[in-house]
Amino acid sequence: xxxxxxxxxxxxxxxxxxxxxxxxxxxxxxxxxxxxxxxxxxxxxxxxxxxxxxxxxxxxxxxxxxxxxxxxxxxxxxxxxxxxxxxxxxxxxxxxxxxxxxxxxxxxxxxxxxxxxxxxxxxxxxxxxxxxxxxxxxxxxxxxxxxxxxxxxxxxxxxxxxxxxxxxxxxxxxxxxxxxxxxxxxxxxxxxxxxxxxxxxxxxxxxxxxxxxxxxxxxxxxxxxxxxxxxxxxxxxxxxxxxxxxxxxxxxxxxxxxxxxxxxxxxxxxxxxxxxxxxxxxxxx
Numbered sequence: 001x002x003x004x005x006x007x008x009x010x011x012x013x014x015x016x017x018x019x020x021x022x023x024x025x026x027x028x029x030x031x032x033x034x035x036x037x038x039x040x041x042x043x044x045x046x047x048x049x050x051x052x053x054x055x056x057x058x059x060x061x062x063x064x065x066x067x068x069x070x071x072x073x074x075x076x077x078x079x080x081x082x083x084x085x086x087x088x089x090x091x092x093x094x095x096x097x098x099x100x101x102x103x104x105x106x107x108x109x110x111x112x113x114x115x116x117x118x119x120x121x122x123x124x125x126x127x128x129x130x131x132x133x134x135x136x137x138x139x140x141x142x143x144x145x146x147x148x149x150x151x152x153x154x155x156x157x158x159x160x161x162x163x164x165x166x167x168x169x170x171x172x173x174x175x176x177x178x179x180x181x182x183x184x185x186x187x188x189x190x191x192x193x194x195x196x197x198x199x200x201x202x203x204x205x206x207x208x209x210x211x212x213x214x215x216x217x218x219x220x221x222x223x224x225x226x227x228x229x230x231x232x233x234x235x236x237x238x239x240x241x242x243x244x245x246x247x248x249x250x251x252x253x254x255x256x257x258x259x260x261x262x263x264x265x266x267x268x269x270x271x272x273x274x275x276x277x278x279x280x281x282x283x284x285x
Contacts, residue, residue: 004038004050012081013060014053021047022114022268023087027078029096029122030140030189031156031178033058039173040253043261051090053081055101057185068129068191071104071201078105082112091268095119095253096220097189100196107205116205117267119212119260120220120250121228124196137194141187153178162216162249170255199231208232209240210267212260214248241270 004015015034024044026037034052041050056077057063064073078101082090091114094102099118106113125134132138144152157175158164164171202209209232213225222244229240243263245256253260 004041004052008060009081009084011056011062012053012077014051014081016052017041017048017050019045019047019049021045021049023049023051023090025078025082025087025090025092026050026052027092027094027098027101028052028055028058028177029098029120030186030193031153031160031174031181032095033177033180036173036177036251036254039257040261043257044264051085051087053078055098055185055189057182057188059180061185063184064188067188068195069188070129070195071100071192072108074101074192075104075108079109079112088112089114091115091117093117093119093264096122096250097193100124100192100198100201103198103201103205103209106207106209107201110206113207115210115268115270116207117210117212117264118198118225118228120214120217120252121198121211121225122193122196122220123198123224123228125194126197126200127194129195133191133194137190140190141183144181144186145183149181150179152181160219160250161255162214162247167255170251173254174251199228202228202232203235205232206236208236208238210270211240211242212252212263212267213242213244214250214252214255215244215246216248217250217252219250241267243267 004017034054037052054061089112092102099121106116153175157171160174161167161170211225213222233239245259248256
């Protein structure tokens with residue numbers, strides 16, 4: 001199996017595991033980076049061409065100029081990045097904050113998307129740009145500035161893991177990634193989260209989304225995924241499938257990588273059903 005390789009294209013750093021088959025693009029969450037997806041290489045077939053980017057302002061990727069970027073700004077950067085590295089079409093997989101970017105990309109560049117998979121959906125706060133941030137968002141920035149990345153990660157990592165006392169290795173993985181955030185990139189991402197409106201963007205997206213959620217996710221609970229799935233189904237008259245993975249929290253792909261990848265492969269192969277209701281769920285063990 002080919003190993004992940006660190007690379008950079010112009011303003012965006014990323015890791016890649018090269019394969020001759022379809023390309024899969026992974027978009028990480030607000031407290032993570034490309035390296036979080038490394039364990040998935042052991043669970044996905046060797047022929048897939050896997051690419052995980054570092055969003056603007058994360059690790060080696062340049063931050064954006066605008067302190068309050070919108071989802072479309074990140075989607076445009078993603079489009080330019082994929083063009084530079086020669087990717088014409090890909091399976092797009094977003095986790096948490098990455099779902100806002102993934103849906104915006106699918107909305108603007110639908111011809112570039114083979115399938116759209118949203119894990120642990122972050123629905124956003126639908127706050128008008130340049131208005132006060134919601135306290136839950138502004139507190140994140142204040143806390144990071146006060147504690148610094150390492151203590152910030154230590155204070156929050158366990159919240160992303162189901163039964164953290166018995167899953168310390170997963171907590172350590174989450175903490176390691178979160179400790180690498182920087183204030184500028186994180187603050188820009190927090191403003192993206194504040195302005196995001198995933199259900200509305202999904203209504204305006206032609207591509208049928210697929211959903212994966214940890215059953216014990218307390219950060220973006222399954223109710224958020226259900227709202228997002230219903231928004232698309234009501235508008236388009238077809239029902240997405242929600243893969244619910246047992247004994248997993250927000251960091252579902254780290255806590256249950258085998259079940260996550262099994263669900264992911266199903267998402268790659270799936271087309272939406274023709275009827276609008278109900279939104280079905282499939283439980284994974």
